[in-house]
Amino acid sequence: MLHIYCPYCGEHREESEFRPKGQAHIIRPKDPVNTSDEEWGDYLFFRENPRGIHHEMWVHAVGCRKFFNVTRDTVSYEILEVYKMGEQPTVTAATQQKGGQK
């Protein structure tokens, strides 16, 4: 069971208080009407499944009800950072490669 820091509550809480909401940073196309079927299909259905760094969205479902982002290693399950909606990750697959294994 993961131990997750909610950036809004400012506390670590048990995983059972949260719900995973899948890959983070999926942006709904701004002009859906002029988006091709293929692009729309990508937005709706296609997701990454990386081994290693994964940016994912969680919601503090039975806490503050806030959505936020988590950078998690899908091998070790280590959570490397949490950040609020609208912010960008500082730990990415690229920074991990440059900095070596942390």
Added chain:
Amino acid sequence: MSQINRLTQGGRIDRSKTLNFSFNGTSYTGFPGDTLASALLANGVDIVNRSFKYSRPRGIVAAGAEEPNAVVQLGSTEAAQVPNVRATQQALYQGLTAASTNGWPNVQNDVMGLLGKLGGKMMPPGFYYKTFMTPASMWMTYEKLIRKAAGLGRSPRENDPDIYDHMHRHCDVLVIGAGPAGLAAALAAGRSGARVIICDEQEEMGGSLLDSRDLINGQDPALWAAAAVAELLAMDEVLVLPRTTANGYHDHNFVTLHERRTEHLADTAPQINGQPQARARMHHIRAGQVILATGAHDRPVVYANNDVPGNMLASAVSTYIRRYGVVPGNKLVLTTSNDYGYRAALDWHEAGREVVAIVDARAKPDGDLVKAAREKGIRIITGSAVFEGKGSKRVSGARVARIDLDNFKLAGSVEDLVCDTIASSGGYSPVVHLAAHTGARPVWSDEAIGFLPGKVKGMTPVGSARAVYSLSAVLADAVEAGASAAAACGFESGGIELPQVQSATEGPACALFQVPHEKPTMRAPKQFVDQQNDVSAAAIELATREGFESIEHVKRYTAMGFGTDQGKLGNINGMAIAARCLGQTIPQTGTTVFRPNYTPITFGAIAGRHCRDLFDPERYTALHSWHLKRGAKFEDVGQWKRPWYFPIGNESMHDAVARECLAVREKVGILDASTLGKIDIQGKDAREFLGRIYTNKWEKLGVGKARYGLMCKDDGMVMDDGVTTCLAEDHFLMTTTTGGAAGILEWLELWHQTEWPELEVYFNTVTDHWATMTITGPRARDLLSEVTDIDLDKDNFKFMECREGQVAGVPARVYRISFTGELTYEINVQANYAMRVWEALFQHEAKYGLTPYGTETMHVLRAEKGFIIVGQDTDGSVTPEDLGMQWCVGYDKPFSWIGHRALTRPDTKRDDRKQLVGLKPVDPKVVLQEGAQIVRDPNQTIPMKMVGHVTSSYYSPVLNSGFALALVMGGHKRMGEKVYLPMADGKTHEAEIVSPIFFDPKGARQNV
């Protein structure tokens, strides 16, 4: 029977008090401080079980959690039955009743054994693998047979009389294991002021200190252990958990501890002052730092017939002698690869029994213990090993020869020794199980000749768990780790003065796993690797010959390390044998994986109090007690208990529902609709938000008006529906389906927080705050007028409007919306006023024929009107247009609302999609089955082309006929066509496709 193997003195048992117990129907005696295993050995009981596959007699091998054979069924009554108890871990108590799990009619004369080892023939190596390759249905047959014949313990057939608790705890430092390493680490961490939890699986804390030859401060090290435990118990921030096994190590230092509180006292928990006490507790620990002080298990040597009773681990022999005062035999041969194995021979000798020989695989052993053995005149045969044991029900001899491990063969003449016990030590295996639970693979160490725990963040292995074995080094290692762990949590440790340790200096060990035999492994007598699963060295060799090169595949092929054993004794020997057969090193062969639980846990501890009435929360409306009094039958809707129907007298459900339906159509009915999801939405952009989230338009909905809305996911498929009312320009009340309430609130938050944070809008659930009472039927207005000051004139309070006022003297919101097609008022009041209002309405019960109705009648009435239920008439692949609800879709709204883009895809415009229609059975007495498949031609060959299915189906008292809603391909253009529903019983029903609105198609009745 007397305790023939019990020493007259020594050990940590209390000889002043005798305990009686029974095993396989025979009565024995033992002492407080015994385990079931030590008491059985004291009584000279050799055979404790029959083996799983080959039905061979088996005896006690170990003294702890790693015991593979002495797995027993415990319990003196049916309700108290506990399977899979290790006799080595079960404390003896007065009246203990145990039996072997395997063996029929008994372990001494086993039918399967007499039948020529039927089990062995039926279960060759690769059994599991090969069985799964044959038709899967055969597995059921095999499995039944195996279980009956082999017996794997059984669960009680009566309810567990005991209670169990779950505890949730946080700590800075969790120390797992209270041997020398665990105690020292806990002291170092505890003295810093950190919150520490220390647990140990055994009856007494102290681990190896309880049977050690070493001295601490010149004294028995058990005294130091007792003092350490006493100091820890006295610390405010330290929790000491004896008889507590860390069974699972999960992500982010989450550890589950299983505390057995009364299993050492009786088989059901004794009461305290007439009050039941929890038999076991499951502690869920979130630790800042974990210190793994789980110790090491002695590794048996693999030789022929190493499973005959009388073959034991060398360390277990020492433990039985020193801790329990039991010598499990008379004439000992020890085969070892290391110095510490010698302790068994020294202890045996000091107990006054004969050590026939120590057989040492090393050419020139010379540690302190070796010298001590020589001084006592014990014969030491070097460069050699026991390669075969003799005997069937008890060891009668040992065959010894020089070995050439490089070429894996015997290298000299054979000597036959007469003995009744063979102790073996192949070196220590650190207990890396818990670390492996987290996914960290153990790492092979050539130096330690074993696997070390893999790296886990926030976890430090100490002492023998990381192959540090000498006591002084163990204590130093543990103090350092305990202080560091506390420091990592922000606590400064003052440091600890290490005690003086006097221990023997040990020489280097050699790597010995399987001993070569005169014959090739495949033809030699069985050399067991995993006794619990009956896996032999030959089976592993066969697996590698059949092409299984990964140890993970070898394990599945042979079943090595399966089940409750989890490879405690066998895995490393198995890997070494696979590596030898494949001509590679152990690390090349792979690593070993262990899974929770470390030892079996009773289901009661896992369930805790979450059973029976507390298995799942039940939600009641404010009117629940009234429904109970009125004799309602209830239906579970999510966690809600909703009245299903209200039978009068002995009325059948069919009759009750028919009566309730007619009451609504002719007079007035009342429904407790409080479970409907209610979300309060406020903010200046609330209206804009609704327009984006719903398929239809909201910009013109005036204050006091209500509107039905349909919600899609962005793939265009219907996900929820409900009525939303405008209470003020910036204030709306949304209703959702009962089951969808929580999910829809999260859905609204998702879109607001992640896509449109610029909108000023706020959501809150008010489902439980409001009670909702729906009065519906031609007399609804007359009834309501008796108890309200709201103007109910049909032109002043129209259909799809909302008014606030007093109902039965309490403030209320009343909505004119209808889910029945009749004149309807939904009265909403603060939940704690609901009973007063409900009872006020029922004061007029006789006058208006007011009839309470439940969810079944609600379903019939709404289906007669063709009103859908999301999740019943839809399934996540249905668009608004499939439902014929294009009137509810605002294609021209300026913002591309959720679902809009997908609904313009060619696929969602196909005219052969499954569409919602009504079905009228040609025979009105037929009520079609919900879920039944629909075909156009009942005479086509099977498999038939299915063109749809029934989603809702009921009997309608107003139509005097069965009727149904269905999704049918291209159904909207097939009105009047006949379709067929072939049933499992061979009958085929015929039905006509009709409009889904069966009653009052113009909607005149609700709008009066």
